[in-house]
Amino acid sequence: MRDFHQPKRSPIYAANGALATSHPMATEAGLAVLKRGGNAVDAAVTAAAVLAVVEPAMTAIGGDGFALIHQPGSPLYGLNSSGRAAAALSTEMLVGQGWTEMDDLSPHSVTVPGVVKCWESLLASHGTIGMEEALQPAIAAAESGFVVYPRVWSDWNDCASKLASQGPGGQHYLLDGAAPRMGTIHKLPALAATLKKIAKEGARGFYEGEVAADIVAELQRRGGVMTEEDLAGVSADPCTPITSGYRDIDLAELPPNGTGIIAQVILNLMERFDLKSLDPRSADRYHLEIEAARIGYAIRDAHIGDPSTMGVAAEALIDKAWAKGLAATIDPAKRNGDLPSTDPNFTSDTIYLSCVDRDGMAVSLINSVFKGFGSGIVTEKTGIILQNRGAGFRVLPGHPNTIEGGKRPLHTIIPAMAMQGDKARYCFGVMGGQYQPTGHTHVITNMVDFGMDPQEALDSPRAFWRPDGTIEIEPPLGQGVFDGLKAKGHPLDWTKSPHGGGQIIEIDHDAGVLIAGSDPRKDGCAMGY
Known part of the structure; x- marks a missing residue:
């Protein structure tokens, strides 16, 4: 239970349904769907579409999507x-x-957007409504306008120069070359028209015809090689989640090309240590998390990519016996200057939402354009922000993640579900680009090892590194943790912006209650009824 003297918030409790997103307008729209009898997928897609309008630096219909669904009595479903x-x-x-490396502003960094296909596929396989109904709140927000929230404005403002430099399409999202002011109403009429077309024609209205032609023309004008055939060939592919045990839960993640299994790798290492004996806000706890994550990300960089070209099976990377040997290389007293081998064959920075309905269906859904406003390329006629997920590729012959036509790149966005037996316990995800596997580790250990509720687990301060290896810690951790980590040999700095975001819904099956939290690093909220 939280300290009521602290200026924080309690989790929400609900008996019939709950939804947690990074924006109040999305949470409100999705909750309305639940209240009128829609299920968790209906609500999740509705909310995600609203986010693609009102949180444009993080997500768009020109981005990608992944999902995990638990339906009581059925196997976990991944998409x-x-x-x-x-x-x-x-x-x-x-x-x-x-x-020699990918340019994240290049048209070559734009992969075929998968999110519209994601929404249609989810509604077809598990929903009770169609795209036309699900997109109405998003259309209204784009057409009538939405108020620019504080965190949304901050992210938007950071990307204003990027949008301006990428050409006239950026003017959909700029006013006199600048981001719209916080607290003002912004309208997106071109995007509204595109959403109406998708609502009427389904995903075909995006991947074929005039919208697809506009995307291709925009990219080819810049030297890109995407074709209308590439767009028409989009697929949303069901996949079997990969599950790995941690303490008394089983963590389910999607297989590569996503990096969810790296959260499992890190937890396999953390499991070897007695975390409960540590202060959750101590340098000792954060040191172990950082060291385990450094090993996990080295494994990611060496092996993860499109599964068709990976040289090692995902199951081998989460092998417990291998993890035992890797964990032995972690010194609780100091930073390891030499990471162990990342080849198991030798030894054996997005929007995320969580929704659970009255029937126990749980949806873990994540959509993203990768970096802020993706590539910064916006179609002039149709107002579509195009992602830069291709920046996740390498330009390195022979590497499993080197770029080739038709391949999927290494992906940072990872929905998750923690199971106990055949029941979902935590439906959760953490945003934040590269941070996400570490974020999954952080909130799971917060709840499983330290007994925090979902809101406390999300409130908890975070630490992660920037590309030069410097560990950036959030200021609430305080000088004591800063000094403690520095004494263990970590290069340190205070972070200028918070690490990611996140949403969690815990399902208390004994009480028949949902317990939900929403990350204070974003504008959003959790709601239920």
């Missing part, structure tokens, strides 16, 4: 609706042009 690189792209082509 991978991440897009593929244009068929004409190849490592050979880019190397020949002098590329």
Whole structure:
């Protein structure tokens, strides 16, 4: 239970349904669906579509989507609706042009957007409403306008120069070259028209016809090679989640090309330590988390990509016996300067929402354009922000994640579900780009090892590194933790912006109650009834 002297909030409790998102308008829209009899998928898609309008730096219909669904009495269902690189792209082509790494502002970084196909597929397989009904609140927000919230404005403002530099399409999201002011109403008429077309025609209205032609024309004008055939070939693919035990729960993640299994790798390492004996806000606890994550991300960088080109099975990467040996390399007293081998064959920074309905269906859904406003490329006629998920590729011949036409890149967005037996216990996810596997680790250990409720688990301060390896810790951790980590050899700095976001719904099956929290690092909220 939280300290009521502290300026924090309690989790929400609900008996009939709950929804947690990063924006109040999305939570309100989804909750209305639940109240009028829709199920968790109906509400989740409705809320996600609203987020694609009102939180444009984080998500858009030009982005990707993944989902996990638990339906009582049925196996866990996973959906991978991440897009593929244009068929004409190849490592050979880019190397020949002098590329050594992906350019996240290039049209080559734009993969086929998968999110519209994701929504349609989820509604078809598990929903009770269609796209036309689900998109109405999003259409209203785009057409009539929405108020720009504080965190939304901050992210928007950070990307204003990027939008301006990428051409006239950015003017859908700029006023006189700047982000709209916080607390003002912004309208997106071109996007509203595009959403109306999708509502009427379904995903086909996005991937074929005039909308698809506009996307292709925008990219090809910039030297891109995506075609209308690439868009028409989009797929949302059901997949079997991968489950790994941690203490008394089983953590379910989607398989690669996502990086969910890296959260399982990190937890396999953390499981070897007695976390309950530590202060959850101590340097000792954060040191173990950081060291385990550094090993996990080294494994990610070496192995994760499109599963068709990975040289090692995902199951081998989460092997408990291998984890035991890796955990032995973690020194609780100091930072490890030499990470262990990341090859198991030798030894054996998005929106996320969580929704649970009255029948116990739980939906863990995540959509994203990757970096703020994705590539920054916006279609001039149709107002679509195009993601830069292709920046997740390597330009490195022979690497499992090197770019090739038709491949899916390594993906940072990862929905999750923690199970106890055949029942869902935590429906959750953590936003924040590269931070996400560490974020899953952080909130799970907060709840499982330290007994925090969902809101406390999300409130808890975070630590993560920037590309040069410096660990950035959030200021609420205080000088004592800063000094303690520095004494263990970590290069440190205070973070200028918070690490990610997140939503959690805990299902208390004994009480018949849902307990939900929403990350204070965003504008959102959890609601239930």
